[in-house]
Amino acid sequence: MGGDIVDSQGAALAAAGTPVLEGVPQQLAEVMDRLAIVTAGIARRIARGGIDEQLGGGVGTNADGDGQKALDVIADDAFCAALAGTAVRFYASEEQEVAVTLNPEGDLALAIDPLDGSSNIDANVSIGTIFGIYPAEDTPESSFLRPGSDLIAAGYAIYGPQCCLVASFGAGVLKWVLDPETAAWVLVARGLTVAPSSSEFAINASNYRHWPAPVRAYVDDCVAGADGPRGQNFNMRWVASLVAETHRILTRGGVFLYPRDDRKGYAQGRLRLVYECAPIAFVITQGGGSATDGEQPILARVPAHLHDRTPFVFGSSEKVARITAYHDLPERESSALFGKRGLFRS
Template sequence: MTLELNGLSIPADLADVMERLARVGADLARMIARNGIEGDLAASAGVNSDGDGQKALDVIADEAFMAALKDSAVTHYASEEQEEVVSFGPGRLALAIDPLDGSSNIDVNVSIGTIFSIFPAADTPEASFLRPGTEQIAAGYIIYGPKCALVASFGAGVHEWVLDPVTQTFRRIADPKPLPAETSEYAINASNYRHWPAPVRAFIDDMVAGAEGPRGRNFNMRWVASLVAETHRILTRGGVFLYPSDDRKGYERGRLRHVYECAPIAFLITQAGGGATDGSDPILTALPDRLHARTPFIFGTAAKVARVAAYHDLPEDEASALFSSRGLFRS
């Protein structure tokens, strides 16, 4: 047994899938800790079917999870590294996965991770995943960092396990606390400021203005470029994460994938009392139109997510005026 469930009541076949995910996660954690000793996990492995660059570990992780799940209750497997859904034998579950999130951070030793989402299988492979995130029965991630942790929800709160490197067992620890009502951190890639829509600029301007601005308090900016690392920080101490759409070609709908990145993170965050939207509408009620569909993504402390949505609700002329009066980055 690699994963201690410690009293959690979940169906046996789902528990078996979680055990298999944990087993691969423990193997990947050991491999990542040895990166460079027997090979370079950050070496280029070409591009995936959606045109994004792959690292060697992206491919290794995808193959490992697929092999581990082939004879489980998972009948449909959807991965960032696979162009289409891969179907196994009979089963009642469908699993979507980003096998290795944040792979650009491998060679600089920054936290990376695995994100997964589990649905009841539908009549077809596509229907199993192109559905509202509210229909997930489990979602979570494994973070490979100073400690390796598995965080998951089965629809009744959020639970956390930490990998014991001696026994290679994920030991359950205290459940994460609900997100705080107020926090002083936000995460966004500020280098793209000039490309953002006016509501996002206005929201960030208010944060940057600090105690002298309309918010009347100082804030700290964080940006790790690893969705799992950003999520783990927010689950630990609150805050808000923004990856909006912008006016660059290919970024009109943001860059994060709805099915296997945003929906599972939104599931976890809402279970922790937070919010998750595309800027205006909830992620969990949205319907992706294809397996690799992208979406803008804003999640974290509920009050801050709601405030971003309020900026988007302003008429365009009012939002533009608001930006003009608070555009602290303007030359």
């Protein structure tokens, strides 16, 4: 199962019929266990990176034109192999052009970003895996080209100082920690929530000059701090790993923005609706936070194609609502100097 990325402890448990993960609904138990087993194997392989292989080395480009690192391909192969023979009928990966049929009798359709944040592999900064599970329909198109509100499960693994799995099955957000002493997954939380407000925002500010006016206006007002219309100071973070930003926001609140911008190829932002934004939106919404494309809820968006991208804003509800309000401002208001803006002047 999963080539050479298999956690032997997890595989032995599964072979003995013992659940690897506690707290998973029966319908999803085998699939979640296999995801957990591969995740533990990837975590161990990352920890050994550079000893006998270079996981961050470039190996080509995927069908979508993105550069692929060795670990992107290793992780994709491992998840795909591990899910063969389970209830997963269709496997749709960010790294593959079309969805793979794994089990024609299966009743689940799994979308995956096998390795998220790949620019951070060599830098030893947190990276992850993102997944979403739908009920399978007759074809890959009808299974995946639907609103994220149809998801029955979604979550992510984070390969960081601590390896965690975070998932929702539609009734709150659960978190497991991989115990490095025993190699067992331990359920540590059942009801993770997103703080309703916060003074942190996350955006790649190097693209400032390319952003739409409402995003520039929002960030201008945050950066102006106590001297601007918001009348309070803010802090900024940018990890460049969506999983790491999500994990921080689930831990202490905040807001994340990856807007559309004027650069070639960024008319719909950077992040993929099916593999990244819908699953993260599902988890964040289950935790009481919000997720939009700047204006509309992400979970209502229906992709036209598997690899569609979308602007993405998510996090503490109060902040996401405020960003939507900036998008509703008249153009002359959102492009005005921050001190002149009426709506949010304190």
